[in-house]
Amino acid sequence: MRSAIALLLSVMLAGCDAGTPPPPAPPPALATGENVYRQTCQACHGMGVAGAPRLGDREQWAARIEQDREVLYRRTIEGFTGTTGTMPPRGGRPDLSDERVKAAVDYMLSKL
Numbered sequence: 065m066r067s068a069i070a071l072l073l074s075v076m077l078a079g080c081d082a083g084t085p086p087p088p089a090p091p092p093a094l095a096t097g098e099n100v101y102r103q104t105c106q107a108c109h110g111m112g113v114a115g116a117p118r119l120g121d122r123e124q125w126a127a128r129i130e131q132d133r134e135v136l137y138r139r140t141i142e143g144f145t146g147t148t149g150t151m152p153p154r155g156g157r158p159d160l161s162d163e164r165v166k167a168a169v170d171y172m173l174s175k176l
């Protein structure tokens with residue numbers, strides 16, 4: 065009888081354990097964007113290399129975010145030479161899909 069109760073208890077406890085919610089994860093699109101950013105964009109945008117606006121630097125982004133987000137997407141996908149330097153198409157990674165490039169832009173803008 066004792067062991068039956070122990071068994072029942074352990075089953076119930078195991079059941080509780082499975083119900084523990086996982087740690088909060090960032091929304092999937094932003095998580096993708098963060099990965100792409102780290103692998104591709106950070107090289108320039110992390111420290112502001114070659115005239116790239118730095119991640120999280122509101123001043124450097126101020127005039128840029130006044131533009132339509134579609135303009136930012138297009139320039140990131142097609143490449144763009146402005147007044148501070150040259151943004152290579154897709155950050156120099158032609159294998160990245162439009163969706164991944166856009167997710168990286170969204171991630172960068174989420175940090176401002």
Ligand code: HEC
Nearest residue numbers: 105108114115116128136146147148149150151155168169
């Ligand atoms: C080789 C360096 C380099 C890499 C890698 C790079 N960028 Fe850039 N990026 C730049 C430079 C330089 C500019 C500024 C161009 C200017 O305004 O003169 C820029 C500008 C931008 C802008 C602003 C465009 C605008 O209209 O003002 C966005 C958005 C952007 N980059 C996104 C990205 C994303 C997303 C990635 C990764 C997929 C990336 N960049 C990778 C150099 C880089």
